[in-house]
Amino acid sequence: MENFTPVSATLGGALIGLSASILLLSNGKIAGISSIVGKLVARPSKESLEKFVFFAGLLFGGILLTVLYPTAFDVKIERSIPILTFAGLLVGIGTRIGSGCTSGHGVCGLSRLSVRSLAATICFMGAGFAVATLLEGVL
């Protein structure tokens, strides 16, 4: 368990919860990344600018991390390009069909005790655990 990092994981999680809380309290919006980013590649609506600005904030946070906490990206990605391409398509289509991802269902939805989000979270966690565990050593 040398890689076990519960403190930084909880702290990072708390920041994610804080971000979702501020967005709800101030703008009345759910911090669902797949919805926010997914609607950026659709026809513009009156809320597009707000979504785009959140997206820009994500990128800005990423740039801050590269300077202040480069460990966040200190990783060699082992998966092959065809696998990553296929997985990216699945993540893109799946999160839009299922109306949410780890943030919208897993954090925001579960915090509201939404039954829909609980069902979705069980499905994507179950599928994620199944495919990663079954393919261990294969990919």
Next chain:
Amino acid sequence: MRLLISFLCGTIFAIGLGISGMTNPEKVIGFLTLSSSWDPSLAFVMIGAIAVHFVSYRLVSRRKQPWLSEKFDIPINRKLETRLFVGAVLFGLGWGLSGFCPGPAVVSSVTLVPKVLIFCAAMLSGFALYNIGSFTLSLRNKA
């Protein structure tokens, strides 16, 4: 002002993802792979996030309206439709294959690592395909 808050929330969200370990796809795969070297760390991301948001949601939902908007925009659909399950399973398969979910993929794209950019391009294509598909369906339903 709303835009400023939106930007700030995006930034805090990204930093939270980075500190938590979610921007490391190998760590995500280590969490999703049940083996003798299972790393349960990332369960604590969800615990930390829900602990904060569960409490704040309860406080915020007593308010009639948000600070800077006329009403709360919270999903009201309660139906457990087939598409919810199908979509979540497809997403989970992609997540388990790659170790990326949408937030960390976007945040990691600033490193310009080719594999991350390829994943992001594929994910955006997935979003666009969905949008084209639902637009086409809505036209057909109108006709």
